[in-house]
Amino acid sequence: MSTPVAADAQNKVAAIIGGGVIGGGWVARFLLHGWRVQVYDQDLSAKNKIKAVLENARASLPKLCADAMPAEGELIFCDSIALAVTGAIWIQESVPERLDIKQTVFDEIETSASTDAIIGSSTSGFMPSELKSGRKHPDRFFVAHPFNPVYLLPLVELVPGEQVNADKLNHAQNILEAIGMKPLHVRAEMPAHIADRFLEAVWREALWMIKEDQATTQEIDDAIRYGFGLRWAQMGLFETYRIAGGEAGMAHFIAQFGPCLEWPWTKLMDVPELTDELVEKIASQSDAQSGQHSIRELERIRDNNLVDILCAQKNRNWGAGELLNKHDKRLAELKAAGNQQSAAE
Amino acid sequence: MSTPVAADAQNKVAAIIGGGVIGGGWVARFLLHGWRVQVYDQDLSAKNKIKAVLENARASLPKLCADAMPAEGELIFCDSIALAVTGAIWIQESVPERLDIKQTVFDEIETSASTDAIIGSSTSGFMPSELKSGRKHPDRFFVAHPFNPVYLLPLVELVPGEQVNADKLNHAQNILEAIGMKPLHVRAEMPAHIADRFLEAVWREALWMIKEDQATTQEIDDAIRYGFGLRWAQMGLFETYRIAGGEAGMAHFIAQFGPCLEWPWTKLMDVPELTDELVEKIASQSDAQSGQHSIRELERIRDNNLVDILCAQKNRNWGAGELLNKHDKRLAELKAAGNQQSAAE
Secondary structure: OHHHHHHHHHOOEEEEEOOOHHHHHHHHHHHOOOOEEEEEOOOOOHHHHHHHHHHHHHHHHHHHOOOOOOOOOOEEEOOOHHHHHOOOOEEEEOOOOOHHHHHHHHHHHHHHOOOOOEEEEOOOOOOHHHHHOOOOOHHHEEEEEEOOOOOOOOEEEEEOOOOOOHHHHHHHHHHHHHOOOEEEEOOOOOOOOOHHHHHHHHHHHHHHHHHOOOOOHHHHHHHHHHHHHHHHOOOHHHHHHHHHHHHHHHHHHHHHHHHHHHOOOHHHHOOOOOOHHHHHHHHHHHHHHHOOOOHHHHHHHHHHHHHHHHHHHHHHOOOHHHHHHHHHHHHHHHHHHHHHHHHHO | OHHHHHHHHHOOEEEEEOOOHHHHHHHHHHHHOOOEEEEEOOOOOHHHHHHHHHHHHHHHHHHHOOOOOOOOOOEEEOOOHHHHHOOOOEEEEOOOOOHHHHHHHHHHHHHHOOOOOEEEEOOOOOOHHHHHOOOOOHHHEEEEEEOOOOOOOOEEEEEOOOOOOHHHHHHHHHHHHHOOOEEEEOOOOOOOOOHHHHHHHHHHHHHHHHHOOOOOHHHHHHHHHHHHHHHHOOOOOHHHHHHHHHHHHHHHHHHHHHHHHHOOOHHHHOOOOOOHHHHHHHHHHHHHHHOOOOHHHHHHHHHHHHHHHHHHHHHHOOOHHHHHHHHHHHHHHHHHHHHHHHHHO
16 A cells, blocks of 8 residues: 555645635645645635635534544645646646636646646536547546535546546546545536436426425425435435335336326426526525525534534445545555655655 | 323324335334324235334334333224224325325225314325315315335425315324424425425436436435435525525525526436336346345435434434424423323322
């Protein structure tokens, strides 16, 4: 174990291009794992946004780890993309979801980045082929789509697109695992990757319910968090339904449940128009539901709950908890390797 | 508080018609809260099924309560619906999802039940108006749609339909709360109520992904349980997105996210045909994912995880955890009232 760990430890430099909530979450992931993080954002307010995200991350992420985390890395704000990517082995782009903006950023990254660097995009809307088109070294471009809060939720959808370089993929996975994440290799190129297709489908249903006064935001949230949300935190969809099918198995479950899909639930199939009226209705219902808390308060509540839910699963070594236990071991090995190296120097 | 509690305590008799996994979950909820439970199921195997559910419930539900639960009630298997409903104040129907079967069961219930009894249906597919049609006392019929495992998940969708008798609704809510549940009054009559519309939408997307070899059951489950599933266990959809919108609020979030809905993701809009081939593909992927565990083992894993996740939220007095803390108080008051009554006798 000691050689790759030591090699890895020698060059832990990440570049974060775009410092909003998502970019800030990436900053926190790397920084709290001892990486030097070089940030570029043209918006001067990015510094404060990242500071706020870091504050949340420092208050929560260490609680997921059995031992003390590595000493924080150095955080550097850079005046150009060229400076930010210099020496970085991971470059993460989290700029606004417009392909022309992303392409311009990639042009600048390609000019200055090491050819060995992995370039990840946080995009939820674009597919790898769209990002790679016209690139000199397309092999090192990945969609690396994380989930908010990035510093706590392990999932990152890692989409190489149709041409896969196995070495680059493996390298990318190793780096993401080193910062405690669960890289899910998405094998197919498709709009919205995997998770956001589900989120879209649910969001569309929710919009219909609110538009037609069938349910409020509060009622919808309660329908999720007192019921199937609790199941999905640990098992997801299919393992849960496998149990529901009983000893007769999944095929039996599908035979029971499947035909419902063909019922004429036409509402499911259309998209409601996002009129000002509908937007206002959602916003005011959300105010009534959650307006007693500031966003900062809600962030802390969410993070504390996530920490507790994740630690509960850690105790059982299940799902995300199993991942966290493995990560504890990895951090302990890194520390041991570091001590050995110090002793040898 | 003491009068209704004492009144409630005097007549805690529930009838459970249909003893599958869902019926068995209802049996466990009532029985472990000290109710006498009278069961009818024409299938002789129901006894064993209920026994298995009860074993799971006894191993998990008490862990959610701060103090010892009430002494278990008496469990009686009856030879007819008429016998089962005699003296019951709550009658729960969980027979197969065919309207003709349900109507026959309701005919028999109406003949023998007290006119004060509430009659709940576990149906996910039928709407209250379909159940109430032709009934002598339609006011006491509700859809009371629970979620598996019924003995642990608090949510029950309580749908009175268009004609609402406020007293009956209130009475039904009180009884469900007394057995630790979260009755969500679903104000609109609509196919699939609230939660199953979301489950349907997600299930349909998942079928497409598997059919088209975009993802396996394992990859889909991981995309959920390492990411948004963890968010939904505690906050649901809208409160989570409210945070993502930041201080700019929900309207800002919708402006950013909404337009994606109109992209031509036509796959979302169709229903894949459930061919034998597709069913076999799902079943074999599910075997590869979870086949190392028996269904009984998976049930225990699921239940232990749910207990841990729920207790974590109890510590924070949030969401389902807040409900459980309230329920602890209710149980303590009941116990105190019972002690007082014993002393007076």
